[in-house]
Amino acid sequence: MKAIDDVERIFLMIPWLEQHPGLTLAEAADHFGIRPERLRHELEQLSMIGADPEAIAQGRFGYLIDFEEFDDGTFVVRPSEYVQRPLNLTADQALSLVIGLRALQPLVSSEATEHVASALAKLERLTGDAASRVVVQVASGADEVRRTLAEAIEDGCRIQLSYDGANRGMTTHPVVDPVSLVVRGGAAYLQAWNVESEGWRTYKVSRVARARILEDSAVDHGPAPALPETWFSGQEAERVTLDLAPEAHWIVEYDPTDEWHDLPDTEGRGPTRRVTMPLVSETYLTSRLLQLADAVAVVEPQDAGETAARVARDALQAYSLLWGA
Amino acid sequence: MATARSQVARANSLRLFELVFVLMSAVQPITRRQIIDLVSEYRQTGDGPTLQRMFERDKQTLRELGMNLETSETDGGEAYRLRDRSFTLPEIDFTPQERAMLTLAGRVWSENAMARESQDALRKLAAAGVELDAAPSLAFQPSVSAREQAFQPLWEATARRRRVRFSYRTSTGTTSERHVEPWMLGSRSGSWYLIGFDRDRQERRSFKLSRITSEPRAEGPDASYEVPEIDRAALLASLAPAPGTQQAVLAIRGEYAPMLRRRGRPMVVVGDGPELPEGYRTYEVPFNREADLAAEVATHGADVLVVSPPALRETVIDHLQRVVAAHGGAS
Numbered sequence: 001m002k003a004i005d006d007v008e009r010i011f012l013m014i015p016w017l018e019q020h021p022g023l024t025l026a027e028a029a030d031h032f033g034i035r036p037e038r039l040r041h042e043l044e045q046l047s048m049i050g051a052d053p054e055a056i057a058q059g060r061f062g063y064l065i066d067f068e069e070f071d072d073g074t075f076v077v078r079p080s081e082y083v084q085r086p087l088n089l090t091a092d093q094a095l096s097l098v099i100g101l102r103a104l105q106p107l108v109s110s111e112a113t114e115h116v117a118s119a120l121a122k123l124e125r126l127t128g129d130a131a132s133r134v135v136v137q138v139a140s141g142a143d144e145v146r147r148t149l150a151e152a153i154e155d156g157c158r159i160q161l162s163y164d165g166a167n168r169g170m171t172t173h174p175v176v177d178p179v180s181l182v183v184r185g186g187a188a189y190l191q192a193w194n195v196e197s198e199g200w201r202t203y204k205v206s207r208v209a210r211a212r213i214l215e216d217s218a219v220d221h222g223p224a225p226a227l228p229e230t231w232f233s234g235q236e237a238e239r240v241t242l243d244l245a246p247e248a249h250w251i252v253e254y255d256p257t258d259e260w261h262d263l264p265d266t267e268g269r270g271p272t273r274r275v276t277m278p279l280v281s282e283t284y285l286t287s288r289l290l291q292l293a294d295a296v297a298v299v300e301p302q303d304a305g306e307t308a309a310r311v312a313r314d315a316l317q318a319y320s321l322l323w324g325a
Numbered sequence: 326m327a328t329a330r331s332q333v334a335r336a337n338s339l340r341l342f343e344l345v346f347v348l349m350s351a352v353q354p355i356t357r358r359q360i361i362d363l364v365s366e367y368r369q370t371g372d373g374p375t376l377q378r379m380f381e382r383d384k385q386t387l388r389e390l391g392m393n394l395e396t397s398e399t400d401g402g403e404a405y406r407l408r409d410r411s412f413t414l415p416e417i418d419f420t421p422q423e424r425a426m427l428t429l430a431g432r433v434w435s436e437n438a439m440a441r442e443s444q445d446a447l448r449k450l451a452a453a454g455v456e457l458d459a460a461p462s463l464a465f466q467p468s469v470s471a472r473e474q475a476f477q478p479l480w481e482a483t484a485r486r487r488r489v490r491f492s493y494r495t496s497t498g499t500t501s502e503r504h505v506e507p508w509m510l511g512s513r514s515g516s517w518y519l520i521g522f523d524r525d526r527q528e529r530r531s532f533k534l535s536r537i538t539s540e541p542r543a544e545g546p547d548a549s550y551e552v553p554e555i556d557r558a559a560l561l562a563s564l565a566p567a568p569g570t571q572q573a574v575l576a577i578r579g580e581y582a583p584m585l586r587r588r589g590r591p592m593v594v595v596g597d598g599p600e601l602p603e604g605y606r607t608y609e610v611p612f613n614r615e616a617d618l619a620a621e622v623a624t625h626g627a628d629v630l631v632v633s634p635p636a637l638r639e640t641v642i643d644h645l646q647r648v649v650a651a652h653g654g655a656s
Contacts, residue, residue, distance in 0.1 A: 003337035003338040003341060003386065004386050004389055004390065006337075006338035007338050007341050007342065007345075007386070007390060008390070008445075010338065010342060011413075012448055012449050012452035013452070015452045015453065015454075016451065016452040019452075019454060042339070045339045046339070046342060049339075049342060049343045049346055064342065064343075064346050082345075082346055082349045082350060083346075085413035085414050085415075085453060086413065086414050086449040086452040086453055087390060087391065087412055087413060087414065087449065088391055088411065088412055088413060088414045088415070088449075089414065089446050089449060090391065090442075091484050092438075092439070092442045092480075093442045093443070093445050093446035093449070094446065095439075095442070095480070095484070096434055096439040096440075096442040096443035096446060097427065097430055097431065097443050097446045097447070099433065099434075099439075099469055100429070100430030100431060100432075100433035100434065100443055100467070100469070101426060101427070101430040103430075103433050103467035103468070103469050104426060104429055104430055104433065104465060104467045107465045107466075107467050108426075108465050112422070112426065112465075115420070115422040115423050115425070115426050116426045116430075118420075118423055119419060119423035119426050119427055119430075122417060122419065122423070126414075126415065126417065130483075130484040130485075132557070133483050133484065133507075133508065133509045133510065133552070133557070134480070134483070134509065134510045134511070135509060135510070135511040135512070135557045135558055135561050136469055136511070136512040137511065137512065137513045137514075137558070137561055137562065138467070139514050150465070153464045153465075154464070164583030164584055164587065165583065168581075168624060168625060168626070168628070169581075169583075170579065170580040170581045170582075170583065171580035171583045171586075172580075179463075179464065180463055180464045180465065180466060181464070181465050181466070182466040182467075182468070183466065183467045183468045183469075184468060185470075185514075185515035186512060186513065186514045186515025186516065187514065187515065207583070207584070209583070209587065223463075250496070253516075253533075253535055287624045289648065289651075289652055290620075290623045290624040290626065290648055291620045291621065291623065291624045292620070293620070293623070293644050293645075293647040293648045293651060294647040294648070294650060294651035296651070297651060298652065305651070305652025305653070306652070306653075308648055308652050309648060309649050309652045309653035311626035311627075312623070312626065312645040312646075312648035312649050312652075312653070313649055313653070314626055314627045315623070315626045315627040315630070315645050316642065316645050316646065316649070317627075318602075318627040318630060319630065319638070319641075319642055319645075322599040322601070322602075322630070323599060323638065
């Protein structure tokens with residue numbers, strides 16, 4: 001703990017203690033994560049700092065703080081005018097909150113957006129223009145869809161989605177009870193109870209083509225499971241090992257990987273990158289193999305490419321039938 | 326050791342407080358001599374090189390705390406005063422609804438230094454009487470992360486308008502040293518970008534933080550350049566690929582390949598050409614690079630077929646043949 005951190009803490013502790021009289025030293029110390037003995041020592045020392053010897057000599061209040069302990073273990077702190085306010089927000093502190101509010105803006109309902117905007121305006125008055133040099137954009141789909149989802153959550157409505165499935169999926173029309181909008185890895189997701197399959201599902205908001213509010217109210221299904229911090233942490237998932245040609249190296253920037261390293265470049269066409277990654281889903285791997293073709297080779301498991309090859313053969317057959325290719 | 330060190334920190338922090346109090350309560354600039362008399366640890370130490378080092382260090386700490394310490398020459402020697410009270414939080418109040426939004430905003434950052442910064446900020450607001458909800462709604466959970474190592478140094482340089490240099494690897498794999506005047510940082514699809522003026526190339530460039538391969542170093546003083554008036558959100562959005570200029574006609578089966586259908590426009594093919602199997606409809610889809618669209622079409626197998634242009638169809642067929650060759654095994 002550096003002295004500068006202590007000074008910051010004391011500056012915010014004094015006004016907080018003034019507003020929370022009647023605590024014991026142990027309770028107050030716990031709030032700030034320090035030991036009660038230390039809190040008492042600090043308050044005693046601060047109450048002996050006097051900046052106005054003349055006032056003190058005349059018996060007037062001339063100390064930094066007034067600190068008084070009572071028999072029941074509680075205490076009060078009366079600050080002088082100099083320590084009634086905490087230190088101003090640092091640039092980093094203000095920025096972190098400003099970005100937080102901006103990230104919230106696209107998720108909430110139209111009404112809440114106004115509260116976000118007015119809170120932002122107040123914070124920006126404190127901090128100058130540096131925070132405006134950071135911009136966060138979340139892939140959160142069409143405005144209209146997102147507002148409908150936010151309002152359905154706030155009003156407890158059941159909705160029907162037109163949902164565009166990923167990885168060779170198709171459009172489906174699930175009826176769901178929506179509970180939350182969550183952002184992970186720069187994209188917004190809807191957590192909802194799927195009425196037909198009777199389970200919690202997560203939908204990527206940018207894939208919701210339409211959301212329609214139904215007459216029925218949403219039913220309470222208890223708390224939704226918490227989403228992991230990082231998408232597809234994939235602890236239990238099987239592993240797949242791929243060799244990537246240089247033109248396919250970019251996938252390590254987009255897909256979750258455990259580890260990758262470059263193999264020695266023997267053929268002079270750039271190094272092969274060997275990557276081990278969790279097998280998020282079979283359809284995901286099939287899509288990547290179909291997309292990358294011979295720029296990727298499956299090292300392990302060896303049969304992982306079979307589905308991709310079968311899909312490719314079916315497509316080639318269709319071309320052959322239709323265009324005689 | 327740890328205990329001894331924290332006792333030193335504690336003594337330092339109380340000495341700093343005494344110094345702050347002396348400076349804040351002084352109506353006139355206060356001389357070095359007077360400060361030594363009024364701050365008990367200075368007085369006990371006595372004037373000399375030890376005290377001078379201590380005093381210099383303390384003045385530096387006050388500046389780090391955001392205090393504007395002004396120095397002037399008086400008859401009694403060098404004198405000091407705090408220029409204003411802007412280092413303390415001004416009066417600020419938030420409505421209950423705004424407080425609810427602040428609580429959510431304080432939870433946005435995950436697992437990096439910024440997460441701590443926002444918690445510290447909320448603690449300061451709480452000390453100023455802005456109490457927040459202990460159990461906020463879980464309906465809206467934004468999250469921002471900045472795992473890229475370069476984020477913190479680049480943010481500091483951007484906030485202070487200092488020039489930076491770093492090694493940067495382009496998408497084609499070449500690495501070179503860059504000298505940049507940072508204008509803004511932006512997060513898009515979960516990746517952070519630096520946009521600024523590239524001093525070697527003498528034009529605006531954007532840099533993906535995950536491709537910065539050395540720790541960015543700031544150079545020169547604060548405020549060493551002007552940031553032009555720009556629409557920052559539009560600039561960040563412009564990093565997305567440009568809309569396509571060529572048109573492909575794709576036959577898509579039923580409700581498959583939804584993202585391709587969404588980018589496209591349903592249309593009817595006139596003229597000759599094979600009759601499509603039942604359940605397929607045709608869409609006109611814009612594209613830029615033939616190879617990119619071919620790879621995307623290939624992921625959908627027989628659910629998406631290229632009607633035209635024929636060159637694109639040939640590229641897809643070639644691509645599919647390479648899939649079979651690379652992954653098809655013996656059959």
